[in-house]
Amino acid sequence: MTHSEGPGGHPATPTMLPLFPLRTVAFPGVHLPLHIFEPRYRQLTLDLITEVVPDRLFGVVTIADPTVQEVEDLAHVHPTGCATRLREARRLPDGRFDIVVTGHRRFRLVDIDAETTPYLRGTVEWVDDEHVPDGAEDAASRLADACRVAHRRYCSVAWESDSWRSPPPDTPSETLAYQVISDCLLPLSDRRELLEERHPLRRLRLAYHLLRREAAFVSELGAVPPSQHEADETLLRPNPN
Structure with missing residues (x-):
């Protein structure tokens, strides 16, 4: 435990x-x-x-x-x-x-x-989270950039409109993986894995691979999931208890 x-x-x-x-x-x-x-x-x-x-x-x-x-x-x-x-x-x-x-x-x-x-x-x-060793800033920055690119790619193929937006530039690397993956429809097992991952760099890497995988699925199947980012401004699509 x-x-x-x-x-x-x-x-x-x-x-x-x-x-x-x-x-x-x-x-x-x-x-x-x-x-x-x-x-x-x-x-x-x-x-x-x-x-x-x-x-x-x-x-x-x-x-x-x-x-x-x-x-x-x-x-x-x-x-x-x-x-x-x-x-x-x-x-x-x-x-x-x-x-x-x-x-x-x-x-x-x-x-x-x-x-x-x-x-x-x-x-x-x-x-x-687990401690990220000193000197890992460059690796974190590269992974964050890759996640943002994968997020833009996913949104461009998954959403019919251009109303989506990228996480703010000052989003900490510790929470960026959660932000980008919240826009993606995923099985609960993938979401649990992301939540349970305690190392920020491994979490970014996991989010990157999940976004790339889902973008490929959406491109192949032509399925368009709903946007989740609109929870920032609206209460229109609540999940029932």
Whole structure:
């Protein structure tokens, strides 16, 4: 089991977070729209809005078995998740919510509490990146440039419009892989692999290969996926809970 470390290399103190099991993967630094209709997650949303939940943070974990109707223990979800922070919320007349959250930090789930609150809570250990050795700046820059080229290529063949945009030039190399891959439709297994990769350079390399592979598939099949970057400005395509 991989443990996160706090300052000085000491094991980090476990943290309790509300949990939202979904059939998707949240990435640090990437916006995710959600449509909230279950009563327990309506309550979670209210607790986030009113900051009953500290820092408006909750954890998104990926459901491991598509046949599972009710997540109750660790075996039902993948252990690596992403804490997300509520960014925007719109309450609908019938009590449902459309919200946008932003990925904050990866964690490893070590325990689930299904009794204390209407929604799940989990004990998590934060998972940070491995250290990149001094002198690796040139390699990181080359990989970042290659990822941006692969991202432009993918978007040019996958999208019918030219409304997509590249990540800002000042996007840190640690989060660039998440940014470029968020525009790409991928199997959950690929998204999980990207989230679980702790080395920034290996993560950039993985994103580069995934973008090239998907661009080739789209070119061959002529399939056009929807744009995901529009979550920055709109709540129009939320994922249901």
